[in-house]
Amino acid sequence: MSFLRSLADRERVFDFLVPAASPVDVRHGPILYLEDVTVSFDGFKAIDNLNLTIDDGELRCIIGPNGAGKTTMMDIITGKTRPDTGQVWFGSRHNLLTMNEPEIASLGIGRKFQKPTVFEALTVFENLELAMAADKRILPTLTAGMSGEIRDRIDEVLLTTGLAELSRRPAGILSHGQKQWLEIGMLLMQRPRLLLVDEPVAGMTEQEMERTAELLTGLAGKQSVVVVEHDMGFVRSIARQVTVLHQGSVLAEGNMDQVSSDPRVIEVYLGADADEEVA
Numbered sequence: 660m661s662f663l664r665s666l667a668d669r670e671r672v673f674d675f676l677v678p679a680a681s682p683v684d685v686r687h688g689p690i691l692y693l694e695d696v697t698v699s700f701d702g703f704k705a706i707d708n709l710n711l712t713i714d715d716g717e718l719r720c721i722i723g724p725n726g727a728g729k730t731t732m733m734d735i736i737t738g739k740t741r742p743d744t745g746q747v748w749f750g751s752r753h754n755l756l757t758m759n760e761p762e763i764a765s766l767g768i769g770r771k772f773q774k775p776t777v778f779e780a781l782t783v784f785e786n787l788e789l790a791m792a793a794d795k796r797i798l799p800t801l802t803a804g805m806s807g808e809i810r811d812r813i814d815e816v817l818l819t820t821g822l823a824e825l826s827r828r829p830a831g832i833l834s835h836g837q838k839q840w841l842e843i844g845m846l847l848m849q850r851p852r853l854l855l856v857d858e859p860v861a862g863m864t865e866q867e868m869e870r871t872a873e874l875l876t877g878l879a880g881k882q883s884v885v886v887v888e889h890d891m892g893f894v895r896s897i898a899r900q901v902t903v904l905h906q907g908s909v910l911a912e913g914n915m916d917q918v919s920s921d922p923r924v925i926e927v928y929l930g931a932d933a934d935e936e937v938a
């Protein structure tokens with residue numbers, strides 16, 4: 660597959676031609692606000708009166724059984740799916756329901772899909788450089804030659820993701836976990852305000868999971884991070900606040916101890932082996 664073709668086939672939205680957005684205003688409340696959001700597919704309510712708020716800098720884990728609506732919720736936030744009713748705001752200034760996918764991405768909402776989609780033939784460094792090129796604010800600088808500022812940014816992200824020693828190696832030789840970190844790094848190049856991360860540790864070794872936990876908890880505070888994950892051990896290791904989705908709405912919310920001891924959560928999600936899974 661040609662390089663350009665692989666670019667076009669990627670799920671990520673690049674924001675080459677989107678005008679610069681005004682900054683996100685979180686002075687009056689959360690960074691992300693969903694109110695009474697409903698979306699139906701052929702009469703089936705995949706999201707049903709969903710209410711959710713994410714604070715600026717928060718790390719939130721979203722859990723729930725298969726079909727609970729987690730992916731659909733992410734699709735709504737990123738503009739991929741339009742809800743039938745409800746409100747979705749990014750800060751108090753940006754009504755996401757009036758914006759398309761590239762516009763939403765350009766506001767600083769980055770999405771990491773479950774499967775890593777790095778450019779295997781390019782080096783780790785080049786992947787990060789390319790991710791930076793998606794930022795129209797620095798595109799002219801890039802084409803004119805790499806500035807010290809961009810180099811510094813790449814170095815910073817290499818350190819954050821633990822990939823500095825691999826920066827000149829092709830991404831194709833990375834382990835599954837390293838590819839996931841590189842892709843998170845590619846999102847970080849654009850300094851997102853909110854990162855949506857779908858099942859980051861699926862297929863990872865224990866060691867990679869620990870490193871991923873450090874990476875995501877380290878990102879919180881600097882940006883808001885929403886993680887959808889099924890691995891309860893991992894969720895317990897990173898979560899401050901957990902939201903349990905069920906049948907398209909919030910079933911329970913609280914810290915891990917609160918939600919994992921909630922009888923409704925045990926019934927619909929954690930099941931009979933809850934003690935084993937969440938201990």
Ligand SMILES: Nc1ncnc2c1ncn2[C@@H]1O[C@H](COP(=O)(O)OP(=O)(O)OP(=O)(O)O)[C@@H](O)[C@H]1O
Nearest residue numbers: 700701704705723724725726727728729730731732
């Ligand atoms: N485009 C679509 N057309 C029809 N039904 C859909 C569509 N997208 C999602 N659904 C349905 O909506 C419900 C919610 O799906 P969703 O993928 O959001 O759940 P999920 O919580 O992400 O599940 P999983 O943990 O398995 O990924 C499911 O019943 C699914 O079959």
